[in-house]
Amino acid sequence: MPPSPTTVVGGGIAGTACASVLAEAGLPVRVLDRGRRPGGRMASRTLHDRTVDLGASYLTAEEGSPFAAVVGDWVARGLARPWTDTFAVAGPDGLRSTTTGPIRYAAPGGLRSLVADLATGLDVESGRTVAAVGAGPRVDDEDVPAAVLAMPDPQARRLLDADTAGRLLDDRPWEPSLAVVLGWPERRWPADLHGAFVHDDPAVSWVADDGDRRGDGAPVLVAHTTAEFAAAHLADPDAAAGPVAAAVGRALRIDVPPAWTTVHRWTYARPAEARSEPFALADGIGVCGDGWSAPSRVQAAWTSGTALGRALLTA
Numbered sequence: 001m002p003p004s005p006t007t008v009v010g011g012g013i014a015g016t017a018c019a020s021v022l023a024e025a026g027l028p029v030r031v032l033d034r035g036r037r038p039g040g041r042m043a044s045r046t047l048h049d050r051t052v053d054l055g056a057s058y059l060t061a062e063e064g065s066p067f068a069a070v071v072g073d074w075v076a077r078g079l080a081r082p083w084t085d086t087f088a089v090a091g092p093d094g095l096r097s098t099t100t101g102p103i104r105y106a107a108p109g110g111l112r113s114l115v116a117d118l119a120t121g122l123d124v125e126s127g128r129t130v131a132a133v134g135a136g137p138r139v140d141d142e143d144v145p146a147a148v149l150a151m152p153d154p155q156a157r158r159l160l161d162a163d164t165a166g167r168l169l170d171d172r173p174w175e176p177s178l179a180v181v182l183g184w185p186e187r188r189w190p191a192d193l194h195g196a197f198v199h200d201d202p203a204v205s206w207v208a209d210d211g212d213r214r215g216d217g218a219p220v221l222v223a224h225t226t227a228e229f230a231a232a233h234l235a236d237p238d239a240a241a242g243p244v245a246a247a248v249g250r251a252l253r254i255d256v257p258p259a260w261t262t263v264h265r266w267t268y269a270r271p272a273e274a275r276s277e278p279f280a281l282a283d284g285i286g287v288c289g290d291g292w293s294a295p296s297r298v299q300a301a302w303t304s305g306t307a308l309g310r311a312l313l314t315a
């Protein structure tokens with residue numbers, strides 16, 4: 001039997017970036033992910049015959065950073081595109097103003113397609129739920145040269161014994177969110193909306209124009225809820241569709257209810273506060289993801305996974 005490869009548990013962008021570093025250096029490595037397809041919170045799903053982004057809305061890349069080079073390559077190959085630097089600001093009673101920030105990048109094929117691109121050539125096993133990672137290191141009773149957990153802290157804690165978890169992770173809360181997809185027969189909001197930050201609303205904090213960001217103009221919005229609203233609806237997320245549709249209607253002045261809705265629950269959407277350290281590594285077990293390399297976002301997750309991969313090469 002050949003020796004087991006270094007094993008990355010979690011095929012989001014952090015785990016995939018980590019595995020890419022190891023594979024590029026010629027190390028045997030595999031990625032195990034419990035999802036049907038990897039991508040994690042850069043999640044895209046086919047709804048009503050088109051791809052919709054259900055997790056991250058977009059990504060940003062700090063100018064001159066190594067991640068900016070990765071994004072630049074995606075843009076050059078048509079996998080990502082600069083979307084906008086300007087969003088609307090709304091309140092519970094309508095649009096108020098606009099706000100400008102860094103360029104946000106979107107993916108015509110959905111953000112998951114970017115993780116899939118990063119995973120090209122890697123040994124990835126989807127649909128594989130890992131139950132335990134422990135001293136040895138061992139992954140589900142298999143000895144491995146090193147193990148990486150690339151996922152939210154609460155998910156990593158479930159796999160680790162108390163001793164190992166205590167050495168790698170401090171205790172910090174993660175917040176939930178619900179993504180509610182809303183579809184109409186035709187567009188009923190301003191063409192230059194792009195997206196809207198919703199202030200002072202108990203249910204909705206952000207609405208993205210999915211047709212605009214993906215470039216096909218489909219009349220589909222994706223609303224993300226506040227953590228408090230999500231926490232109250234985790235047991236029955238579908239019940240959130242009505243109140244969220246009503247809140248979006250008020251904020252964007254849409255007076256017709258959506259023709260269809262779909263709700264996706266993110267129990268661990270984001271850390272309340274990410275760490276500034278890039279990762280943790282002890283006795284051949286590493287943890288990485290957007291709980292590290294603050295502020296928590298796609299760029300942080302990639303940076304964290306890449307840094308842990310490099311550290312494993314020299315460990």
Ligand SMILES: Cc1cc2nc3c(=O)[nH]c(=O)nc-3n(C[C@H](O)[C@H](O)[C@H](O)COP(=O)(O)OP(=O)(O)OC[C@H]3O[C@@H](n4cnc5c(N)ncnc54)[C@H](O)[C@@H]3O)c2cc1C
Binds near residue numbers: 034054150224296
């Ligand atoms: C609603 C929402 C909106 C967001 N908006 C933005 C945004 O606009 N811009 C931005 O930059 N970021 C945004 N983010 C954050 C961004 O999505 C994350 O920072 C990033 O995708 C995290 O990547 P990751 O690899 O660290 O973790 P994840 O993507 O969560 O990957 C973890 C992986 O581990 C797998 N896994 C977990 N447990 C197991 C197990 N036991 N066995 C096997 N596999 C397991 C999961 O299936 C998952 O694929 C948003 C997130 C959410 C939820």
